[in-house]
Every structure is written in C-alpha cells, then in structure tokens.
Amino acid sequence: MNDLPKEIHIKEEGPREGFQIESAAIPTSHKIGLVNALSQTGLKHIQIVSFVNPKRVPGMADAEAVVAGITPVPGVHYTGLWLNQQGFLRALESKRLHMExxxxxxxxxxxxxxxxxxxxxxxxxxxxxxxxxxxxxxxxxxxxxxxxxxxxxxxxxxxxxxxxxxxxxxxxxxxxxxxxxxxxxxxxxxxxxxxxxxxxxxxxxxxxxxxxxISLHLHDTRGMGLANAYAGLEMGVAHFDAAVAGLGGCPFAKHAGAAGNVCTEDLVLMCHEMGIETGIDLDALIECAAMAEQIVGHPLPGKVKTGGNLAALRSALRTTA
Amino acid sequence: MNDLPKEIHIKEEGPREGFQIESAAIPTSHKIGLVNALSQTGLKHIQIVSFVNPKRVPGMADAEAVVAGITPVPGVHYTGLWLNQQGFLRALESKRLHMExxxxxxxxxxxxxxxxxxxxxxxxxxxxxxxxxxxxxxxxxxxxxxxxxxxxxxxxxxxxxxxxxxxxxxxxxxxxxxxxxxxxxxxxxxxxxxxxxxxxxxxxxxxxxxxxxISLHLHDTRGMGLANAYAGLEMGVAHFDAAVAGLGGCPFAKHAGAAGNVCTEDLVLMCHEMGIETGIDLDALIECAAMAEQIVGHPLPGKVKTGGNLAALRSALRTTA
CATH class of the missing domain: 3.20.20.70 (Aldolase class I)
Known part of the structure; x- marks a missing residue:
C-alpha cells in the first residue's frame, strides 16, 4: 500500500528556529534549560543556535553563551546554523558543536x-x-x-x-x-x-x-505540515526537521512567510501511532513543549501538548481496567 | 498512485460546533451574521444550530432565534443537530431547516x-x-x-x-x-x-x-486533522465535515476530548491546490474565518486565515510580473 519507513530521524530545530523569531528578549539561561531538557528526550540532533549578525537577529546575539552553557549529553549532536564564512568560523570556534x-x-x-x-x-x-x-x-x-x-x-x-x-x-x-x-x-x-x-x-x-x-523541512503556515510529513513517510522519507511545540512562528502573527515548523511532538505521536520508531520519549518531549510555551510566554501552535499522548491514555485505561 | 476524488462535498459545522462550546455568551445577531456570510461562499450545507437542553448547553438556547433570523440562500441546505425526539421536533417546528x-x-x-x-x-x-x-x-x-x-x-x-x-x-x-x-x-x-x-x-x-x-468527521485535537483528511482523499472519500477557522475548540484550552474540527478553509486550500474542486470561494471563506475569530474574541486554530491563499498569491504575482 505504501512505503512507510520503520524508523525516522528527527532534527530538532525549535531552539534555533524559535528563539530567533521571538520579539521579547529570552534569558540565555532559559534557552539553555530547554536545550538540556530536549537532550533527555532521546532526540539525537538538536540545532540550538544560529551564528548570524546580532544587529539583524538580536535574539541570537547570545549564541556563544548558549553553546557554552549547555550540558551536552553523549550521543546527541548539537549543531548551529550559519549563512556565511564569518558565522561558520564562530560555530567552529565554539568547539562544542557537531560540525556539518x-x-x-x-x-x-x-x-x-x-x-x-x-x-x-x-x-x-x-x-x-x-x-x-x-x-x-x-x-x-x-x-x-x-x-x-x-x-x-x-x-x-x-x-x-x-x-x-x-x-x-x-x-x-x-x-x-x-x-x-x-x-x-x-x-x-x-x-x-x-x-x-x-x-x-x-x-x-x-x-x-x-x-x-531525502530529508524534509516543512513549515506549517497553511496547516498542511503533518499532511505533508505523512506524504513524505508514504514515499519512504526518513529524515525530518521539526520544532518542539511548533516553535518558530506564531500562527496568529503576520509573519506568514516564515511561520511555524512542523511540530516535533505532533510528528512523533503520528509516527508512533503508525508503528514508526523515532527513539523519542513522547511524554518527556511534551514536557519540553510546555516548557517552551512558558519560556516564550504565549501559546504555541503544537496540538499534542494539550491534546495528549494516546499511548499514555492507553496505559491509564489498562491500569484502571 | 491513488484515488483522489475530483470534487468533495463539505458540510460546514462551525456555527453549531463552535458556538455551543464557547464560554462567553455570543449575541444571536453575530451568529446569524456568520451564517449569512458563510452562505455566500459556495458552501451547500451549513449546520447552524443544535436543539439541545439549554440548561446543559446555554450557548444553544437561542437556536430557534438563529434559524428564524438567517437569510436563506437558495441551494444551501441549513441543518440542525438533535439528540432526541424533543430536539427533532424543535428542529421540525422551525420550518426553515433542511431535515435529514x-x-x-x-x-x-x-x-x-x-x-x-x-x-x-x-x-x-x-x-x-x-x-x-x-x-x-x-x-x-x-x-x-x-x-x-x-x-x-x-x-x-x-x-x-x-x-x-x-x-x-x-x-x-x-x-x-x-x-x-x-x-x-x-x-x-x-x-x-x-x-x-x-x-x-x-x-x-x-x-x-x-x-x-463514506463521510469523515475529523477532530484536530492531536494535529492530524488535515493528514487524516488527506488519507481519506487518497481513499476516494468525497464527503467531509469541517468548521470554519477551526471553530469548535481552542487548542490552548483543556477540553482535549472535544477540541477542534478540521478547519474548513485549510481543507479547502489543500483540496484546491491538489486540483480537487470544492465549489467554494476560498477568499470569501477566509473572510468568514476572520469574522468567526472576531465573534468569539480569541484566536482560532485555522492556519490559512493568517498563512494566506496560494491562489491569491499566484494572481498577485502574475499581475506584478
């Protein structure tokens, strides 16, 4: 019927996609706290900062401090984004990032x-x-x-x-x-x-x-993020970028062009429910999504953080049965 | 590759699903205004009220007044929902509803x-x-x-x-x-x-x-509404319930069990972009979504109302080219 992969690899981009777009200044310690929490979920690749011009992207002015502040978990690749040689050299300089x-x-x-x-x-x-x-x-x-x-x-x-x-x-x-x-x-x-x-x-x-x-980087600006991810899965695609809680854009703001990566925990739930492994602890990830929402101080678009994990519901039903 | 239908039929349930769940009292005239606006979009079936116990669902106490107040458009079926004989008889009594x-x-x-x-x-x-x-x-x-x-x-x-x-x-x-x-x-x-x-x-x-x-009634509580609709389309399903702006639940509230029908304008955009006819004027529907959001007074989860209509973008690009 289709060619669903047995497992997928998710690159978490929430900290990078999210914090660079937020208008309010987010304390460096909160960014570090979220990255450390995400590191405990089973995610193997977390893009945590971008090395860009702090005048153009003030939210990323503390990129070096974030990298220096995290507690790396062995086996997790922490990466950064850059757009030019200067940014690349800053990333390299930080020493702690997995360079690709x-x-x-x-x-x-x-x-x-x-x-x-x-x-x-x-x-x-x-x-x-x-x-x-x-x-x-x-x-x-x-x-x-x-x-x-x-x-x-x-x-x-x-x-x-x-x-x-x-x-x-x-x-x-x-x-x-x-x-x-x-x-x-x-x-x-x-x-x-x-x-x-x-x-x-x-x-x-x-x-x-x-x-x-093939890897897919999908934005949810028109609501088709998960539908597009599913189409990718049907084609056997096994690499996805995603952002915890849908960090990276608010659906109620007007930055329509850039808003909202596909939400990591929503993608993970869909995969788990279809028998596709992600290696991720969904309940731990949902806690990270709630933390992300607290950090930015406004609702974020991911659904599962309020809709709930089906596997957890099933367990609870078994316990009470 | 699949069995996508050439056209689909959408039953709009926003007014009924939405207004029965809102905590604030919504003026009857606003409900009527939204139904009248939806009637101009090309939708052929709009479920506008439910005839339920006003003590249990205060938001539907004005069901008769809503039905009496709308300006019916020929060719549009206006329907109501009931759960028992009493509700059915109230619907029948209103005379103006299409009874099914x-x-x-x-x-x-x-x-x-x-x-x-x-x-x-x-x-x-x-x-x-x-x-x-x-x-x-x-x-x-x-x-x-x-x-x-x-x-x-x-x-x-x-x-x-x-x-x-x-x-x-x-x-x-x-x-x-x-x-x-x-x-x-x-x-x-x-x-x-x-x-x-x-x-x-x-x-x-x-x-x-x-x-x-086969008809599908999909809730978006876990973010898979459109992905599930797409799977239905792949199976040739051509009948869908949907709610303008995603009325019927707020993703940030805790009524996880009932929250959020699949959003009509998001579904319509996905269909149009895949060459599936809906008979609906998407731009007019997006205006209804904005109106729904104004009426309830808080953000509603639909994405296209902020993300924008791709067909409109294409036209604008052609004009400036």
Missing amino acids: GKLTLYASRAFLKRNQNRTPEEQLAAQPDLIRLYQAHDVPITTGFVTAAFGCNFEGDVDPAYVVELVGTMRRIAADQGEDLKIIGLGDTMAWATPEKIKRVVGAVRGANPDVA | GKLTLYASRAFLKRNQNRTPEEQLAAQPDLIRLYQAHDVPITTGFVTAAFGCNFEGDVDPAYVVELVGTMRRIAADQGEDLKIIGLGDTMAWATPEKIKRVVGAVRGANPDVA
Whole structure:
C-alpha cells in the first residue's frame, strides 16, 4: 500500500528556529534549560543556535553563551546554523558543536535576491570556495539543501524538474571537489507544498538520485505540515526537521512567510501511532513543549501538548481496567 | 498512485460546533451574521444550530432565534443537530431547516454510557422507533453515523471489524424499515485516528459496503486533522465535515476530548491546490474565518486565515510580473 519507513530521524530545530523569531528578549539561561531538557528526550540532533549578525537577529546575539552553557549529553549532536564564512568560523570556534558542512541552493531567483542579494549564477560560483573552506577545517560535507523547493511567495510555483536540476548541480559541484552528498534536504520554506506536491518532488528527486537519503523541512503556515510529513513517510522519507511545540512562528502573527515548523511532538505521536520508531520519549518531549510555551510566554501552535499522548491514555485505561 | 476524488462535498459545522462550546455568551445577531456570510461562499450545507437542553448547553438556547433570523440562500441546505425526539421536533417546528434523518451508533460502550447513559443493546433497540418517527414526519433517512469509530479516550482503540459490524447492523435495521442509507459517516470524535487508521477503517467499511458513500468527521485535537483528511482523499472519500477557522475548540484550552474540527478553509486550500474542486470561494471563506475569530474574541486554530491563499498569491504575482 505504501512505503512507510520503520524508523525516522528527527532534527530538532525549535531552539534555533524559535528563539530567533521571538520579539521579547529570552534569558540565555532559559534557552539553555530547554536545550538540556530536549537532550533527555532521546532526540539525537538538536540545532540550538544560529551564528548570524546580532544587529539583524538580536535574539541570537547570545549564541556563544548558549553553546557554552549547555550540558551536552553523549550521543546527541548539537549543531548551529550559519549563512556565511564569518558565522561558520564562530560555530567552529565554539568547539562544542557537531560540525556539518551543508550546501544550499535556492529554487527561487526572487527569494535568493531578497534574502542574500545574489543571482543563481553567483550562488553557484560561490559553492566551490565554500567546500574548500569546510575541507580546510576538516568539516565533513553531508547535506545539500534546496530552499523554496515547493514554491515561493515572491515567484510562485517551482517546477520539480528545476529542483532535480539543482540537486544534480549540487552533487556535481561536490563531486568535483571530491565530496559525496549523502542527504538531500528539500525545504518548504514558504509553505507551498501539498501532500501531492511532496510526492511529486520527492519522487522526481529520488528517481534521479536513488543513492541519497531525502530529508524534509516543512513549515506549517497553511496547516498542511503533518499532511505533508505523512506524504513524505508514504514515499519512504526518513529524515525530518521539526520544532518542539511548533516553535518558530506564531500562527496568529503576520509573519506568514516564515511561520511555524512542523511540530516535533505532533510528528512523533503520528509516527508512533503508525508503528514508526523515532527513539523519542513522547511524554518527556511534551514536557519540553510546555516548557517552551512558558519560556516564550504565549501559546504555541503544537496540538499534542494539550491534546495528549494516546499511548499514555492507553496505559491509564489498562491500569484502571 | 491513488484515488483522489475530483470534487468533495463539505458540510460546514462551525456555527453549531463552535458556538455551543464557547464560554462567553455570543449575541444571536453575530451568529446569524456568520451564517449569512458563510452562505455566500459556495458552501451547500451549513449546520447552524443544535436543539439541545439549554440548561446543559446555554450557548444553544437561542437556536430557534438563529434559524428564524438567517437569510436563506437558495441551494444551501441549513441543518440542525438533535439528540432526541424533543430536539427533532424543535428542529421540525422551525420550518426553515433542511431535515435529514440520521442514525447514530457508538463504537465505544464507555463513551455511550457516559454521553447518553445507554448500553449498546439499548441503543440498538431504540433505532426502529427513531426511524418510524422520521418516517411519520416524511423526513428522509440518508445517513448512518458511527461515533468514536477510530478510538475512545474512555475505552481505547476500536477494532475496525467492530465498525464494519456496526455499519452492517445500521443498514440492516434501516432496510427492515424500508430505508436505504446512502452515506456512512465515520466520526473521529476524540481524535484517535492516524492517516493509516483512516485508510484501514475506510477500506474495511467500503469493502463491506461498496454501494455507500463514506463521510469523515475529523477532530484536530492531536494535529492530524488535515493528514487524516488527506488519507481519506487518497481513499476516494468525497464527503467531509469541517468548521470554519477551526471553530469548535481552542487548542490552548483543556477540553482535549472535544477540541477542534478540521478547519474548513485549510481543507479547502489543500483540496484546491491538489486540483480537487470544492465549489467554494476560498477568499470569501477566509473572510468568514476572520469574522468567526472576531465573534468569539480569541484566536482560532485555522492556519490559512493568517498563512494566506496560494491562489491569491499566484494572481498577485502574475499581475506584478
């Protein structure tokens, strides 16, 4: 009937996605507390900060302090995000982060211009230098990521064939420098995906790249986050980014373009209920979601934190029966 | 690849589901205003009130006034909900409602006891009288509905074979009275469904009843509302209940068991983007969602009302290109 994976790997992006978007200043100790709590849930990969210009993203000005303050749990990869060489060097400098090189291409010329003031040609030309920078610091290059792979608020629909072309280009550039991308990430940056589009794009990318794993980065701006994740699972996708409590955007605010990653505990419950392993303790994760909500001081969009864990309900029913 | 329907039929339940659960008193004129606005969106079926005990559900004490106050649009079916003969007679008395007889069986003994203080045996025994009541008033009997068809907070998982048995029983009781159920509704009353469970139960019911249409009533309490709707669409389901703005429950309140129907405008956007017709003007519906939020005076969970209509974005891009 379908090709559901037996287990999936979740990259938790809540601390990074969430705290960079919040308008109120969040104490560094609260950020550290959430990361430490998330570390106890079974999550194996937590992206905790971004190294970006503190003038543009004041919420991330304490990135170094957050990294220095956490209590790392063995086996958990803590990572950071950067957008340029300066950010990469800050991440490297912190010493405590798991360093992974990532190549990124935008599927939307308009969004690339808007975000990075670059043309696609300039973007391509910059990749070999980036690879050499990673290589010079012994940072393995594992992932190629396509931003706006399903559509763009500033350009409209994206042709799946163009996404396939970008993935091919990225892999070729990597190969030219002796690197082999193991994971291709597809970003629904502005929430243009539908379940059918997920299937079409994943199918097209996999058809041309049967040897790589595909990862999905889904935003819930139009409510289809979990439906899109399910379509990905049906296609055998086993790598997902997600954000505890749906951190990263408030559905009632107007930043429609960037709001709300798919919620980690909602995704985990759906997977567990369908027999897909995540390695995560859902009850512990739900406590983290409640903690995240307390930290930001306003309701966050995840549902399971109020709707409740079905497995816990089942246990309670067995006990009282 | 799948069996998506070309078009779907949505029964809007927002006014009924929503206003009965709100704690603040909502002026009758606001309820009427929302129903009138919904009537202009292309929706063909709007459930506007329930005829229940005003002592137990004060928010529905003005049911008659709402029915009397609306401006009916030709071609739109306005319906009400009732739980007993008294409620049915009140609905009939109002004269302006489209009357449809519905049989309901609970798939959970515990939930039936809790809600109606009845055993399954008593419930079955009551059906022939109910059918004769409808027949005596020339009300066509179109639908059989299974409550808690996917699981129950008070009893746990429900065996799909039991749902199939209940559907068979309902159809047999109807046939014994000369009636033929055309639609079987499956209610995920307490949000135990997953996309895979939707497929399993819909597949089992359809296997035994290839001649009836299946309708899904989905709650979004655990965030899987749209994912479950998508699984239904994949199975060719073409009838859905939904609530504008996700009226019917607040995700941040603690009524976890009853919270939040799948949001109409989110479902409509997903369908339109996948090429499935709904007959609904999404922009007009989004305005109704904003109106609903104003009426209840707190955020409602639907996403598209802030996330935005992709078709509208596309048009705007074409205009500026």
